[in-house]
Amino acid sequence: MADALAKSGSHRSAVRAVCLAVAGVNHPTDQQRIVNWLREIFPSYVRLYVQNDAVAALANGTLGKLHGCVLIAGTGTIAYGFTEDGREARAASAGPILGDWGSGYGIAAQALTAIIRAYDGRGPETNLTSSILEKLGLSSPDELIGWTYADPSCARIAALVPVVVSCAEAGDEVANKILFESVQELALSVKAVVERLHLCGEDGKDSFPLVIVGGVLEAKKRGDIGKEVMNCISKEYPGAFPIRPKVEPAVGAALLARNCYMKEFCKVL
Incomplete structure (x- = not known):
């Protein structure tokens, strides 16, 4: 924040509103801790x-309006929605231990599991084995265990998603199944939010924005996962219209701060 103010030639005394959008902030207690910290600064x-x-x-x-649903699928995943009267709901985002299925981590972790299963004889053979071993510079599936637990960070494992996509595009059945089930999970997360908030109306045809964010959903870089997710959602909710933001999420936080300050439609902490 200090760097942004300096580059804009401004000072904290000129600030009228601050919005921090932070991963893992899911409870009023979390919010208040950060607010207390901000109060010491501004x-x-x-x-x-x-x-x-x-x-x-x-x-x-x-553009700052809290209405509709957002689906994020990067290293992790979450679906979050708002009605125009301020009700909100979320789905997924429970993290890797409780099942972050559909995320980059979830996809890659299933691929690693499939390799070990094939090596043990508990699962079908898959081209994921040779492709991922080559990517990691390993010679045997046995070495995947040491590689994984040496640094089990979600981002490190999620970086293998492009290999899974390449194998699926080459016709590997195991990789295709992983991606198919991931698409279903991501669509299900959106459905859970839409149904809880009745965003689609009683007839299921009301329009609402569906913001698509995250590396897993970027069609040009990750096969057709984003397109397939949208196809699944559109079959049930024809009124959903996809939006792919062209700027970074920090802009959304700035818009939210501005709109909350100008229109006072947010709760002031």
Whole structure:
């Protein structure tokens, strides 16, 4: 924040509102801890807003308006939605231990599991074995165990998603099944939010924005996962119209801060 203010030739005394959209902020206690920290930095007249990062991603696609649903699928995944009257709901985002299926981590972790299963004789043979071993510079599936637990970070494992996509595009049945099930999971997350908030109306045809964010859903870089997810959603909710933001999510946070300050439709903490 200090760097941004310096580059803009401004000072913290000129700030009127701050929005921090932070991963893992899911409870009022989390929010208040960050607000207390911000209060030590900015003057008392500055309005402070703390949200989950998915909220900023939604605002990034809707120009600051909190309405519709956002689906994020990168290293992790989450679906988050708002009605126009302020009700909200979320799905997924439970992390890798509780099942972050559909995420980059989830896809790659299933691929690694499939390799070990094939090596043991518990699962079908798959080209994922040779492709991932080559990618990692390993010579045997046995070595995957040491590679994985040496640094089991989600981002490190999720980086293998392009290999899974390449194998699927080459016709590997195991890789195709992993991606198919991931598409279903991501679509199901959106469906859970839409149904809880009744975003599609009683007849299922009301329109609402669906903001699509994250490396897994970027069609040009990750096969057709984003397209397939949208196809699944459109079959049930023809009124859903996809939005792919052209700018980074930080812009959504700035729009949210501005709109909350100007229109005061957010809760001021």
